[in-house]
Amino acid sequence: MNRHLWIAGILWVVFTALALAGAALMNPFPTVGAEEAEFSDHAFRMMTYMGAPVFGFVMAALLYSVLRFRSGGGGEDGPPIRGVGAVPRVWLLTTTTLAVVVMIYPGLTGLAELRSDRTHDLEVNVTGFRWAWVVQYPEGFASQELVLPVDQRVKFNVTAPAGDVLHSFWVPAFRLKIDAVPGQITNLYITPNELGDGATDAAYRVQCAELCGLYHARMQMPVRVVTAEEYEAWVAEKAGK
Amino acid sequence: MAILVGLVLAVVGFVTGTGILGGIRTSMGLEYWSTDMSWSVGYPVALIGWLIGVGGWKYWAVEWFGGKAATPPKGVKRYFEWNMDHKVIGIQYGVTFVVLFLLSGLTAMLIRFELMNSGMQLFTEDQYNSAMSFHGIGMVAVAVAIMLGAFGNYIVPLQIGARDMAFPRVNALSYWLVPPVAIMLIIALLIGGWDTGWTAYPPLSVLTKSGQVLFNLAVITFGLVSILGGINFIATIIYERAPGMTWGRLPIFVWGAFAGSLIAFFFTQGFAAGLLMILLDRVVGTSFFHAAEGGSPILYEHVFWFYSHPAVYVMVLPAFGAVLEVLAHMSRKPLYAYRWVVGALLGIVAISGVVWAHHMFTSGMEDYLHAPFLVLTEMISIPTGIIFLSAIGTIWAGRLWMRTPMLFALAFIFNFTVGGLTGIYLADVPTDIHLHDTYFVVAHFHYTIMGGEIFALFAALYYWFPKMTGRQFNETLGKIHFWIMFIGFQLVFIPMFQVGVKGMNRRVADYPEAYEDFNRFISWSGFLLGISFIFFAANMVLSWVRGERAVANPWGASTLEWQVSSPPPEHNFEGQPVIQGGAYEYGVPNAPAHARMGTAAVTEHV
Numbered sequence: 001m002n003r004h005l006w007i008a009g010i011l012w013v014v015f016t017a018l019a020l021a022g023a024a025l026m027n028p029f030p031t032v033g034a035e036e037a038e039f040s041d042h043a044f045r046m047m048t049y050m051g052a053p054v055f056g057f058v059m060a061a062l063l064y065s066v067l068r069f070r071s072g073g074g075g076e077d078g079p080p081i082r083g084v085g086a087v088p089r090v091w092l093l094t095t096t097t098l099a100v101v102v103m104i105y106p107g108l109t110g111l112a113e114l115r116s117d118r119t120h121d122l123e124v125n126v127t128g129f130r131w132a133w134v135v136q137y138p139e140g141f142a143s144q145e146l147v148l149p150v151d152q153r154v155k156f157n158v159t160a161p162a163g164d165v166l167h168s169f170w171v172p173a174f175r176l177k178i179d180a181v182p183g184q185i186t187n188l189y190i191t192p193n194e195l196g197d198g199a200t201d202a203a204y205r206v207q208c209a210e211l212c213g214l215y216h217a218r219m220q221m222p223v224r225v226v227t228a229e230e231y232e233a234w235v236a237e238k239a240g241k
Numbered sequence: 242m243a244i245l246v247g248l249v250l251a252v253v254g255f256v257t258g259t260g261i262l263g264g265i266r267t268s269m270g271l272e273y274w275s276t277d278m279s280w281s282v283g284y285p286v287a288l289i290g291w292l293i294g295v296g297g298w299k300y301w302a303v304e305w306f307g308g309k310a311a312t313p314p315k316g317v318k319r320y321f322e323w324n325m326d327h328k329v330i331g332i333q334y335g336v337t338f339v340v341l342f343l344l345s346g347l348t349a350m351l352i353r354f355e356l357m358n359s360g361m362q363l364f365t366e367d368q369y370n371s372a373m374s375f376h377g378i379g380m381v382a383v384a385v386a387i388m389l390g391a392f393g394n395y396i397v398p399l400q401i402g403a404r405d406m407a408f409p410r411v412n413a414l415s416y417w418l419v420p421p422v423a424i425m426l427i428i429a430l431l432i433g434g435w436d437t438g439w440t441a442y443p444p445l446s447v448l449t450k451s452g453q454v455l456f457n458l459a460v461i462t463f464g465l466v467s468i469l470g471g472i473n474f475i476a477t478i479i480y481e482r483a484p485g486m487t488w489g490r491l492p493i494f495v496w497g498a499f500a501g502s503l504i505a506f507f508f509t510q511g512f513a514a515g516l517l518m519i520l521l522d523r524v525v526g527t528s529f530f531h532a533a534e535g536g537s538p539i540l541y542e543h544v545f546w547f548y549s550h551p552a553v554y555v556m557v558l559p560a561f562g563a564v565l566e567v568l569a570h571m572s573r574k575p576l577y578a579y580r581w582v583v584g585a586l587l588g589i590v591a592i593s594g595v596v597w598a599h600h601m602f603t604s605g606m607e608d609y610l611h612a613p614f615l616v617l618t619e620m621i622s623i624p625t626g627i628i629f630l631s632a633i634g635t636i637w638a639g640r641l642w643m644r645t646p647m648l649f650a651l652a653f654i655f656n657f658t659v660g661g662l663t664g665i666y667l668a669d670v671p672t673d674i675h676l677h678d679t680y681f682v683v684a685h686f687h688y689t690i691m692g693g694e695i696f697a698l699f700a701a702l703y704y705w706f707p708k709m710t711g712r713q714f715n716e717t718l719g720k721i722h723f724w725i726m727f728i729g730f731q732l733v734f735i736p737m738f739q740v741g742v743k744g745m746n747r748r749v750a751d752y753p754e755a756y757e758d759f760n761r762f763i764s765w766s767g768f769l770l771g772i773s774f775i776f777f778a779a780n781m782v783l784s785w786v787r788g789e790r791a792v793a794n795p796w797g798a799s800t801l802e803w804q805v806s807s808p809p810p811e812h813n814f815e816g817q818p819v820i821q822g823g824a825y826e827y828g829v830p831n832a833p834a835h836a837r838m839g840t841a842a843v844t845e846h847v
Contacts, residue, residue: 030743043671079574080575087630114671175675183533
């Protein structure tokens, strides 16, 4: 019995190491376009690292049992281990600790971080309706392209007309989304920190992420993050019209 | 024949109901027909006609008027009309939902065909939305009802030593409410479909085309099926246990069915109420969800998820029970940490009711709700962890008999680990705000519901097939089904996590070209997954018709259902079985047999 535990334990370590290595090497993410994106990807990675030993444990136990404890179904019984006493208690304690750790970090700490900074350099109003987006800039013009200056914190006031349906404002490169609720204003704060262009990168698009009927899939708007000078020129051009 | 009468009476009922409404409307100077209102009035009348026609009158209601209920026929005929035998009802549920499963699976194939390339190929956007919505509600219905409907009905009374369910008539009623649900969903497709998925979020569901009304009526009916079934299982398990069947000796599948039924009974009302409010908004002109008139769309999301999150545990708790059942018997070991598992099942029932708003982190609900729902959602991993402890502890050092049901049960452990771990990313607000409504979510819930419950379903199906049909299934076909399904499943849903993180959102008829490579791979894998069910269907049909006769106890298992013939005699047991020990006393020296059977009749059937 002890030998089984030792081998399965080694298998656990190996699987965990493999899972950790895989997690460290992988880059499943779209373009990182904002401070909030770095933050979200970091939380994602942390959870992958924390999940690796759990995944490794189950795989080791499962694979070892399948390989070593087979029988032809001859009706011979296994040892009557009932699972009373210390093992379930230790298990409960371990899983509870893990759950509490994940709740606090990256969970609650991340939530607090996400809500901490309510300042902004620029404020725009976004309206979603079936099936398009419109951005209103403080200079008084409207645009069907979202153009933002790099390294400035932007506050988005998102809404939908009272007679419309739910939509959701999402830019994959920024990793944040919020529903556009008819007759209500919701907010997002985003600090884009890389230049980017929706013409070449699908992650730079406003995509409706709440099923809104016929052309839900087509409810997109290109996003461009530009330098401060380019932004000013663009605003001047738009406002001048 | 009874079905034909039911259909005719349903049509008569529909014409009568809509006719009376039309008469009233005409006298008020309105048009005779209003799709929304006419269906809302005609359907309940049609439903009553249907129930009368299929046998509700002949076998039950006639007694209310002093008549005498008819005696049900024997043989194959009884499966096609009202019948109160839990074994007949179990098979009716099983076959109906397997057919619905294959039908909804076929729409998934069409969806994968459409998504194989960027741009529109097979469907228009409108048709895609309807296909996606039908796939969603069809599979949710299958997932909610098949474990309890088929195996709960057939196996629970046998396992607890009862002659039938506590309320056989209610049981028949709840089954015969199912075909109208399927028929209404199909009619909804034929009159132009609906485009709100299975979630029916307003204001879209209030504003969209009339297929929505049929969807709502169908799903409210389905809620009734679930609630009636839930009450029946709760009552049966509390009151119909054989002498000596204490709560501590109940087979774990019965506990899973009990826990799932508690949730179905407590929470289904919420969904039905939400859908009813949408109907009222559409038909009567209330404004629960009309933002323009002061209603709140977010209110619906709360009402909806208050049911629909617990609903996943209606799907999965009986599945936990079935998997642990198969693992224990096919490892020939006592179920590991039995009492802890029971505690975990009941713990999940308790916590499941207070996690719903994790579906709403991006909905615009109040910020202060985020932290508590994050914490409560993470908490559910603790009881779920106990289920894993039990599964692993049970197979460890066992005598694993690698037959088809065992393969599916072991695959469940693998799939549910992936499903459970990826759930953490969605409970955690900072990652969920990106991942919400993407293919990451699609992959996650397919890992839990399909990789979890549906794999458990096939474990249960192969395990109990000999008992329910009296025939042995073909092991080779079973294993081919398993391996193609298992590999195909991983190849479909692992890349979906990736494409979701990359930025592909769900429920879209089309996507940017950047995601095309992933989608092509997923589609081809999807067709592979689809092929596995051809082997399944062939195995079921061939084995049921021409399979080898099954012995009473092909697995050498200890629980009661295996101590009677396959299929069991009409009243399950000759005489009264008495329970004298635990259900999983494998390898325990000098343990008494689980049950002492009532009379010598037992050996006669073996």
